[in-house]
Amino acid sequence: MNSQLPTLEPGVTFLDDGDTPAALYRLVGRHLADANGSTYWLDARNAASPDAIRRHADGRVARSVRVARAFTGYQHYELVRSLPAEVTPRTALVVVPNVASLYAEDDVPAFEAEAMFDATLELLAALADALAVPVLVTARERRDRVRDAADRTVTAQRTQAGLRVDGPSFRTDVYWHDWGFQTTIPYWVDLLGAADADAEPAPVEPAAPEV
Amino acid sequence: MAFKIDVREDGVPVRWATDGEGVAATADPEYEPALYAAARNDRTRYLDWLADAVAPDPKVTAVERERRFTALGATERSPVLRLSIDRLGEVRQVGREIRQREHEAHAPGVLSLYDVDLDPQFRYCLDTGRDPTPGRDLRTLSLSLPPAALAADDLTALTVDGDSAGDDAAAVRRGVERALESCDPDVLVLSSGDIVALLADAGVDLGRRPGHRKLAGESTYASYGRVGHSPARYDVPGRVVVDRSNSFLLGHSSMAGLRYFVERAGKPLQEVARDSIGGVLTALEVRHARERDVLAPWQKRQTERWKSLDTLHAADRGGFTFQPDTGGSAGGANGDAGGSGVHEAVHELDFASLYPNIIREYNVSPETICCDCHDGAAVPELGYSVCERDGFLGDVLGPLLDDRAGWKARIAAADERASTDDLEAKADAVKWVLVSCFGYQGYRHAKFGRIETHEAINAFAREIMLTAKERLEAAGWHVVHGIVDSLWVTAAPDREQTPVREVAAAVTDEVGIELEYEGRFDWIAFCPRKRASGAALMRYFGRWADGTAASASERYKLRGIEARQRSTSPFVAAAQRDLLDAFDRGRAPEPVCDRLARHLATLRRGDVPRDDLVVTQRVSKRAGEYRRASRAKAALERAAERGFERNPGQSIEYVVVDDDRSGAERVRLAFEDGTAYDADCYADRLVRACASVLGPLGWDERRIRQYLDGTRDASLSSFGDGR
Numbered sequence: 001m002n003s004q005l006p007t008l009e010p011g012v013t014f015l016d017d018g019d020t021p022a023a024l025y026r027l028v029g030r031h032l033a034d035a036n037g038s039t040y041w042l043d044a045r046n047a048a049s050p051d052a053i054r055r056h057a058d059g060r061v062a063r064s065v066r067v068a069r070a071f072t073g074y075q076h077y078e079l080v081r082s083l084p085a086e087v088t089p090r091t092a093l094v095v096v097p098n099v100a101s102l103y104a105e106d107d108v109p110a111f112e113a114e115a116m117f118d119a120t121l122e123l124l125a126a127l128a129d130a131l132a133v134p135v136l137v138t139a140r141e142r143r144d145r146v147r148d149a150a151d152r153t154v155t156a157q158r159t160q161a162g163l164r165v166d167g168p169s170f171r172t173d174v175y176w177h178d179w180g181f182q183t184t185i186p187y188w189v190d191l192l193g194a195a196d197a198d199a200e201p202a203p204v205e206p207a208a209p210e211v
Numbered sequence: 212m213a214f215k216i217d218v219r220e221d222g223v224p225v226r227w228a229t230d231g232e233g234v235a236a237t238a239d240p241e242y243e244p245a246l247y248a249a250a251r252n253d254r255t256r257y258l259d260w261l262a263d264a265v266a267p268d269p270k271v272t273a274v275e276r277e278r279r280f281t282a283l284g285a286t287e288r289s290p291v292l293r294l295s296i297d298r299l300g301e302v303r304q305v306g307r308e309i310r311q312r313e314h315e316a317h318a319p320g321v322l323s324l325y326d327v328d329l330d331p332q333f334r335y336c337l338d339t340g341r342d343p344t345p346g347r348d349l350r351t352l353s354l355s356l357p358p359a360a361l362a363a364d365d366l367t368a369l370t371v372d373g374d375s376a377g378d379d380a381a382a383v384r385r386g387v388e389r390a391l392e393s394c395d396p397d398v399l400v401l402s403s404g405d406i407v408a409l410l411a412d413a414g415v416d417l418g419r420r421p422g423h424r425k426l427a428g429e430s431t432y433a434s435y436g437r438v439g440h441s442p443a444r445y446d447v448p449g450r451v452v453v454d455r456s457n458s459f460l461l462g463h464s465s466m467a468g469l470r471y472f473v474e475r476a477g478k479p480l481q482e483v484a485r486d487s488i489g490g491v492l493t494a495l496e497v498r499h500a501r502e503r504d505v506l507a508p509w510q511k512r513q514t515e516r517w518k519s520l521d522t523l524h525a526a527d528r529g530g531f532t533f534q535p536d537t538g539g540s541a542g543g544a545n546g547d548a549g550g551s552g553v554h555e556a557v558h559e560l561d562f563a564s565l566y567p568n569i570i571r572e573y574n575v576s577p578e579t580i581c582c583d584c585h586d587g588a589a590v591p592e593l594g595y596s597v598c599e600r601d602g603f604l605g606d607v608l609g610p611l612l613d614d615r616a617g618w619k620a621r622i623a624a625a626d627e628r629a630s631t632d633d634l635e636a637k638a639d640a641v642k643w644v645l646v647s648c649f650g651y652q653g654y655r656h657a658k659f660g661r662i663e664t665h666e667a668i669n670a671f672a673r674e675i676m677l678t679a680k681e682r683l684e685a686a687g688w689h690v691v692h693g694i695v696d697s698l699w700v701t702a703a704p705d706r707e708q709t710p711v712r713e714v715a716a717a718v719t720d721e722v723g724i725e726l727e728y729e730g731r732f733d734w735i736a737f738c739p740r741k742r743a744s745g746a747a748l749m750r751y752f753g754r755w756a757d758g759t760a761a762s763a764s765e766r767y768k769l770r771g772i773e774a775r776q777r778s779t780s781p782f783v784a785a786a787q788r789d790l791l792d793a794f795d796r797g798r799a800p801e802p803v804c805d806r807l808a809r810h811l812a813t814l815r816r817g818d819v820p821r822d823d824l825v826v827t828q829r830v831s832k833r834a835g836e837y838r839r840a841s842r843a844k845a846a847l848e849r850a851a852e853r854g855f856e857r858n859p860g861q862s863i864e865y866v867v868v869d870d871d872r873s874g875a876e877r878v879r880l881a882f883e884d885g886t887a888y889d890a891d892c893y894a895d896r897l898v899r900a901c902a903s904v905l906g907p908l909g910w911d912e913r914r915i916r917q918y919l920d921g922t923r924d925a926s927l928s929s930f931g932d933g934r
Contacts (some may be wrong), residue, residue: 040517068518069662071655075514077320108654112310115319180544209371 003014006167007032008093011151012125013167015138018064022052023163024138028095029056030126031134032064040183043069045098047138064092073108074164077116087131094135095123101141119141121149214345214397214453216332217478222298224335225450227419228862229346230372234397234419236449243272243295244302244334247325247506248282248309250290257321258292264312270305272297281323282513283603283659291325291506299331310724325506333478333494337501344470349451351466352396353426354387356407359882361403362855369406380413387415397450398480400461402441407445415558419449429858431685431900432647440862444468444485456861459483460491467633468640476608488647489654495644496659499607507658510556515662525592526666529897531676533693540606542599551797553736553907554691557753558681558700558711564615565696566649567608568724569671575603577652577661590667591674592635603659608648615641618678672696675722682721686714692737694749699735732758734798737908738772750903754795767791773900782823783893786810787900803864804918807901809918814897815871815890824866824888825881842867908925 008031017023024047032039041048048067057065066086070076080096087094102108103117128135128151137144147153155165213226219238226237250257265271269438275297278288296302306327313322325438329337336343353372360368364384364534376386387410399417401407408424416422426444442457453469455461460469461484461562472483476494483491497507518526521907562568567574573589574597578589582598589597618634651657653665672695679689679698689699702708715726735753750771767788773779774787786807793806813819826842846865850877851858864881870892879885881887902912910918 041651049524050520050527053520062520065520067520067523068515068517070514071662072511074512075655078514081320082514100500109307109310111314112319115314117817120317 001041001077005165006138006154007031007034007150010132010134011128011138012135012149014143014146014150014153015136016143016147016153016155017138018155018157020156020158020163021047022083024136024163025056026163027136027154027156027165028053031093031136032057032061035061037064037088037090037092039065039093039095040086040091041065041067041095041097042076042083043067044076044096044098044101070102073105073113073116075105076102077169080120083123083127087089087127087133089131089133091131091133094127094133096135096137098140099137099146100139116146120193121146125149125151132134138156169170171184212342212346212475213336214343214349214480215449216335216343217448218299218331219448224298224299225448226341229397232347233395234449236419239335239339242335242339243297243300244299244331245293245295246302246306246336247277247279248292248294249279249323249506250327251321251323253289253921254321255290257317258290259321260316261292261309261313264316265309268305268308270301271295272296279325279751280503281325281508282578283500283503284504284582284853288504290395295883297760298871299335302327302329302331302334303665320512323512324509327509329507330478330482332482333497334474335480336477342474342476343477345480349397349480350394351398351400352394353400356406358410359853359855359880361405361409361925362853363637364409364412366409378389380692384413384415387417391417398453398466399447399450400453400455403456404443404445404452407447407452410443410444416447416449417450421448423447424439424543424906427854441485446481451479451481451484453481458484459487460643461798462644464640465632465636467636471637471640472644488658489641489651492648492651493658494609494635495607496603499603500659503603510638511656511658513577514662522593525670526663528697530667530669530672531673531693533676533690533698546929553734554699554701554732555734555755557701557735558688558693559732559733559735560679560698560700560711560715561727561729562679562696563725564612564645564728565724566668567645567671567677569668569675570602570648571609571612572604572723573597573667573671574599574602574605575664575667575671576604577659577664578603580661580663580667590670592670595663595667604648604652604664608645608878611641611645615645660743664800674909675724678722679718679726682712682718683711686711688714692751697729699732724776732768735768736794736904738903750906752791752904765826767795771902772812773896778826778828779897779900780824780826780893782814782819784898785823787904788906790901794904798908800905800908800914801918803901803905804915807897807915808919810897812891817886817888817890819888819893821866821879821886821888822881823891824869825864827862827864829860829862830857833859840873842870845874846880848877849875849880855880 005026008027015024015027029041041053048069053065054062058209068079083094095113099120103120108116124137127133137146137150152168154165157164162176177186202207213228214228216228217225221242223238223611224242227240228235230239237688244650248258248261262274265274270811271294274284275293275295277291279291279294280760281289281291287524294305296305306559309324309887311323313319328335335341353806355370356366360366366376366380367378369383369387371387371390376390377383379926393862407417411423412418427441428445429441441854442454442631444454445452453461469480469483470493472478472494473480475484476491477492477498478486483494486494500507511806574785578751579598579602581595585596585598587596588594615638618638622631622634622638640652649665649668652660652668653662654660676693676696676698680693683698683700684703687703687706689703690700692699699710712728715728718726730754733756736751738750752769752772754767774784774788774791789810790803790806793803796802827844830847834844834851837844842865843863846863847857849865850863866881867877867889868879868885868887869877870889898912898915901915902910905915
């Protein structure tokens with residue numbers, strides 16, 4: 001099942017997870033399965049559920065995860081600022097779910113919240129850039145800002161056939177269900193070739209791109 | 212000593228001190244409040260910048276460089292800028308302006324500000340070292356106006372110390388003025404602060420000098436996931452205004468409790484009266500931090516430490532719960548699984564003030580937990596270190612623990628004829644602070660809170676409860692139930708028991724916190740959980756054995772069931788207590804249901820006085836925000852129609868008159884006349900209250916209704932078909 005999800009490239013990836021909060025855990029688990037080094041999970045709004053993370057990451061992988069939770073915009077900003085002291089080029093992944101949430105609360109004056117949020121996005125981008133580590137963010141609020149600041153956007157959707165993940169270099173071809181798997185047409189096209197042999201190859205990316 | 216601080220329009224504080232039987236006012240024009248600024252990583256160039264930036268500001272009268280501790284755990288003083296402010300009451304404004312300036316010139320957070328959001332009156336006492344404890348008993352005058360009259364601006368319903376003030380506006384004015392003159396009160400206890408404005412409009416000044424001020428408009432806020440409402444606040448010269456509708460401490464204690472915190476926190480009476488428990492705790496902490504030369508941060512920037520998933524998982528576990536599967540257990544259980552059931556001859560043991568005692572005995576405090584100077588894994592499960600230096604939090608709570616223990620001992624030893632009201636009120640007031648201190652550590656805005664402290668307290672508590680359970684079991688006792696800080700045990704069959712008090716004493720010695728013997732129950736019944744999953748609200752009731760009860764006045768101990776709940780109507784509460792008596796007689800369901808049938812019949816005959824059916828409910832939303840047509844929504848709509856605005860966080864009292872209707876006709880407000888009520892609606896509540904009593908025997912509402920239907924005879928025919 002994991003081969004049907006992308007591993008993450010260095011840079012900031014915005015996971016547009018719409019109505020599928022589970023996509024975050026699946027993506028993190030998938031990425032870490034092939035990775036070494038530790039993971040920093042800068043949490044907001046209780047996304048860092050140990051149970052949910054472990055469900056999608058095996059023991060070794062789960063042990064590499066370090067979590068710190070922010071409960072106010074000020075704390076979130078301070079934790080973002082502390083990342084450069086923690087993260088190294090060997091870091092497997094930085095996860096920042098609900099990156100905008102705490103800045104949207106009314107316990108921080110708007111002008112300060114804006115400034116801290118801007119600085120947060122800049123810092124994450126600079127960190128990803130300087131150390132060539134993947135940074136995965138999700139957002140409920142200010143999604144356009146987050147999308148613009150990210151190097152790429154991956155969308156996750158719950159479909160009747162299961163979780164579907166689309167990104168610039170990835171698309172889910174096989175959907176897993178509790179009862180087995182079901183494939184999509186691009187999967188067969190990729191496997192057997194298009195019916196029209198003269199046509200251009202279908203614009204299909206490999207199912208599990210190398211990073 | 213100054214019991215009231217007025218802040219004049221020009222920002223000058225005026226102290227009102229007791230002077231013999233009278234009072235004396237002294238203005239203090241020399242006083243200047245101050246706030247402090249420190250720079251990230253102590254980079255003084257930011258302080259230089261700030262000194263230049265505020266130089267032209269007339270609100271800032273002086274800028275000085277000092278060195279202060281900026282955190283509880285700091286080992287060295289940091290360079291700070293002390294900004295003296297011209298007017299008391301303008302400190303916050305200056306703080307906000309500095310933030311704005313910082314924002315325009317620097318990255319966010321290069322400056323941290325301190326001592327910004329203190330009550331002006333509290334600040335004045337702290338800065339000048341003045342003790343706000345009154346030098347004599349204060350004279351109190353109580354003014355009350357029922358909510359409906361307040362809404363209608365009708366002063367003729369005003370009472371002064373319980374007596375009507377007068378029948379028309381002129382008589383009311385004269386009545387209040389006469390009372391002010393003859394009593395010359397130091398404290399005005401008002402049913403609502405709005406009475407100040409209403410009387411001012413009628414030409415009566417409640418202060419010792421003319422005029423009054425509205426300090427803040429009413430507002431609605433969210434705190435701890437609960438919606439609260441704070442009404443408008445007023446201030447009058449020379450007298451303390453206490454708004455009874457907005458004083459948690461007065462509502463849960465008395466003036467004696469308030470006076471205690473005035474002394475302990477050094478915060479004047481008026482400000483303590485309207486404080487939340489969090490506010491009182493913060494005041495105690497700020498005062499103690501000052502003694503350590505630590506400034507009070509405006510915005511808390513301390514963050515959680517990076518932790519593993521294992522630690523996070525362990526840290527997030529709640530308090531101790533032990534709910535054995537009672538099927539076939541040795542405790543004489545007689546109910547279904549999930550820890551419910553009835554148990555005979557049960558002893559209750561409680562750790563007294565477990566969480567605050569852990570804070571003190573185990574030195575848990577924001578600056579001691581996860582210290583860098585001590586190795587080792589002092590905190591069970593989490594492996595956090597704990598520093599040996601004197602913890603801040605223990606120092607704050609220690610005097611409260613000791614005082615309360617002293618009062619409790621005096622109450623216990625008191626002669627029956629001696630009044631212990633003041634001692635009990637003080638013990639209650641302190642109890643609220645003690646029970647809140649643990650949760651407050653995890654509160655995100657707590658100035659000196661820290662999440663790891665909260666986690667460590669919990670981890671110690673679990674270990675202590677497990678230790679107690681093991682020792683009791685080893686001594687021949689069977690633990691039938693345990694939750695948070697209480698354990699219930701019976702003698703294990705075929706075992707010899709070490710006397711339970713002896714075991715408790717041994718546990719006390721081992722863990723360093725007293726495991727108190729609460730008493731013996733002839734029987735105790737634990738209710739099944741309402742939901743299969745999730746944290747169980749603890750619901751139980753039991754009958755104390757003769758002579759062993761902790762409180763002799765109460766025959767039963769009730770927790771979590773309807774008769775204990777504020778929202779239950781008096782009729783249902785009284786009926787449930789009667790059902791408890793029936794339960795006690797045989798602990799069989801049928802006689803209890805027979806009693807229920809009699810209460811149902813009374814209800815159906817229309818014989819219940821309407822006052823006994825009043826439901827008090829705290830509303831969480833405005834009428835328009837309720838999605839479903841609830842009774843609370845109906846009550847709010849009715850109140851609005853009658854010009855009686857209720858806001859989220861406030862309570863509303865109503866009687867259900869026709870539950871099948873929606874909107875304002877569904878209910879009547881408590882103060883409206885009439886005798887009609889919806890018998891079916893209250894019958895449902897009665898049956899539910901009965902189900903709580905019979906739940907431990909495995910009877911639910913459906914079973915109760917079946918029984919009632921089956922035994923219907925001539926005398927019971929007044930009970931309907933039971934929906």
